Amino acid sequence: MYWRTALVILAFLTHAITEMRVTGQTLDVCATCHPNATCEEKVDGTGKACNCMYGFVGNGRTYCQDKNECQIGANKICGQHTACHNTYGSFYCTCLAGYSPSNNMAIFIPNDGTRCQDINECRVQGICGEGGKCTNMQGYFNCLCQVGYQVHNGAEPFHPHQDKALCKAIDCGQPPSALNAVQLAATGTHYGSVAKFGCSEGFFWKSGENSSVCGAESVWKGPSLVCEEIDCGEPVFISHAKMLWDRTSLIELNCGAPLTLPHTNMLWDNTTVLGSVIEYVCKDGFYQEGGNSLSTCISSGQWGIVSIICKATCGPAPALANTEVVLQNTSVVFHRCLEGFHSWRGRNISVCDITGKWQAATMRCREIKPAISDLVVFNEKCLRWKADKYEEDTENYRVVFVGFRAYQRSFHDKRKKLLSSTSDHPEICLNLLPVTNYTISITALSARFTSTLTTNTSLQVPQAPEILYREIEAPLPTLWLRRSANTLDPISFYQVFVLPLEGTLVFDCSSLNTPDFSSQRKPHGQYITAQLYLRDIGKEINLTLGDGHYYGGFYNAPLQNGRDYYIILRAVSQWGGAFKHSCVIWAKVRDVSYIMKVSSLFAGGSIGVFALAICLGHCYTWCCKKT
Numbered sequence: 001m002y003w004r005t006a007l008v009i010l011a012f013l014t015h016a017i018t019e020m021r022v023t024g025q026t027l028d029v030c031a032t033c034h035p036n037a038t039c040e041e042k043v044d045g046t047g048k049a050c051n052c053m054y055g056f057v058g059n060g061r062t063y064c065q066d067k068n069e070c071q072i073g074a075n076k077i078c079g080q081h082t083a084c085h086n087t088y089g090s091f092y093c094t095c096l097a098g099y100s101p102s103n104n105m106a107i108f109i110p111n112d113g114t115r116c117q118d119i120n121e122c123r124v125q126g127i128c129g130e131g132g133k134c135t136n137m138q139g140y141f142n143c144l145c146q147v148g149y150q151v152h153n154g155a156e157p158f159h160p161h162q163d164k165a166l167c168k169a170i171d172c173g174q175p176p177s178a179l180n181a182v183q184l185a186a187t188g189t190h191y192g193s194v195a196k197f198g199c200s201e202g203f204f205w206k207s208g209e210n211s212s213v214c215g216a217e218s219v220w221k222g223p224s225l226v227c228e229e230i231d232c233g234e235p236v237f238i239s240h241a242k243m244l245w246d247r248t249s250l251i252e253l254n255c256g257a258p259l260t261l262p263h264t265n266m267l268w269d270n271t272t273v274l275g276s277v278i279e280y281v282c283k284d285g286f287y288q289e290g291g292n293s294l295s296t297c298i299s300s301g302q303w304g305i306v307s308i309i310c311k312a313t314c315g316p317a318p319a320l321a322n323t324e325v326v327l328q329n330t331s332v333v334f335h336r337c338l339e340g341f342h343s344w345r346g347r348n349i350s351v352c353d354i355t356g357k358w359q360a361a362t363m364r365c366r367e368i369k370p371a372i373s374d375l376v377v378f379n380e381k382c383l384r385w386k387a388d389k390y391e392e393d394t395e396n397y398r399v400v401f402v403g404f405r406a407y408q409r410s411f412h413d414k415r416k417k418l419l420s421s422t423s424d425h426p427e428i429c430l431n432l433l434p435v436t437n438y439t440i441s442i443t444a445l446s447a448r449f450t451s452t453l454t455t456n457t458s459l460q461v462p463q464a465p466e467i468l469y470r471e472i473e474a475p476l477p478t479l480w481l482r483r484s485a486n487t488l489d490p491i492s493f494y495q496v497f498v499l500p501l502e503g504t505l506v507f508d509c510s511s512l513n514t515p516d517f518s519s520q521r522k523p524h525g526q527y528i529t530a531q532l533y534l535r536d537i538g539k540e541i542n543l544t545l546g547d548g549h550y551y552g553g554f555y556n557a558p559l560q561n562g563r564d565y566y567i568i569l570r571a572v573s574q575w576g577g578a579f580k581h582s583c584v585i586w587a588k589v590r591d592v593s594y595i596m597k598v599s600s601l602f603a604g605g606s607i608g609v610f611a612l613a614i615c616l617g618h619c620y621t622w623c624c625k626k627t
Contacts, residue, residue: 036064038456041406053454055089081116092370098139103448106342106368131167148191160327172214180227182275183296199227201274255297263310282310312356322365337365371447377455382429394422396445403436434460435575459578462492462571471588478544479587492573496530501564509583529556565589
């Protein structure tokens, strides 16, 4: 008596399918591509080729070197008044000195409509310094001196930080003296200042002008007054009187000690008589900002009023990293970033305060870099790049990706995504479709800078569909499955294998062989009963086994009475020489003459190579047991 028992063993193995199989040595063209190249299908369909990515030139295999886009000239690639900067695999543009980009960003690319326009430097208050008048020119500016000022250390017109010239207030120095006259008042020593004179005690104003004016040539004009000595002649003789007289006609006048003013020293001969003059000068560490600095002892016996104003001087301007001084006067310094750097927030003016200390500018200058750099693809669907921005700022990015397939002309996948990130190395993952060439562009919206790359996705293992595993006792069983959304791809199909359950069976899911119904006559007579192309079916499939029809060129042969079968479903993705697959046991069909129980382990899951072993008439300890 023979015992009839069955044992089903499932072994999960990993099976790699090469890109191309030929007799003998295998040649994988894509494996020879340069790191800066992509592997693409040839237009004529004769195979694959390696092509250098955008921004690189070469043969795609042994070398892909950086393409210097700037070599054709900045005017041609970036526009007028620009400089072109080549980078590894790309480039960017900046405006020449005296021009600024219309997008208000330090760097730009030529295809975003940005142009370099003249900077009106004259809008910056005080750019020509004290007493200077700015004249804007195309790409630069000039300075002239206003009335009351004259150019120093150069000639007009001048550029304040190129020629080192500046405008200084006209200063005529101390007013001149006049014979037999004293200075009564003075409004200062600068252009237009007026000094008034009066005749000394004992003299009278006979003729001429009693004022002197500081002119444009830094010279006092006047005074021209003529003072003659007062002569009273002999005194009147009075009878019966004696004359006591020192033979002079003046009375002596004294103004006393002068006032002491803050932050000043007095230049003075220590006399206090009528006509004595004191000059007040600012002490070291201070400078005269304005006012009258001379005081004269006048006939009223008082010192003339002095209005001198002394302010602290702070010494050399504070030094800021990566900056240069555009303009400096005694109390204010204007800074700007050096060429190749851009302002990174902060105030660009240093001010000398009343204590004689600089309140330094706070601006920071950073090296000009692209807003997006080091753009790479990882895991065939995710992007990572380096962001150049203010650390705490949020940058908004727009990602546009367009895919096409050389083998499927009607295919076109164009989508976009938005991302807000504060990270210096942002990342985003995209739902890229398999076996597709993509061009991906990322734009930093606030910086108006775009970076582009190309990539291609590989063939993926198809996801096993949702099935309903059944053990069926029927001559024409109907099986059901539902496809997953991400299997809706026209390069894939399903194959339905029928495996008669007899003898020892070995099923290799990865086999490229496609046995038809005629293989039933051979040992282990498994065969394909249907091949279903996804382009021809919907999201759900109901397949009746053994209905005698043809599916995809394979005969759905009737099942034989008295035999048991396993039904295997294989999902296949195939393109060119690539072959990816997954398998699942769909059903067991059994004859009603006997019942064989099968473990529920078969009810779903993806499998690689598995063995179906049937022990008939022999009982081994590893596969059989008595019932």
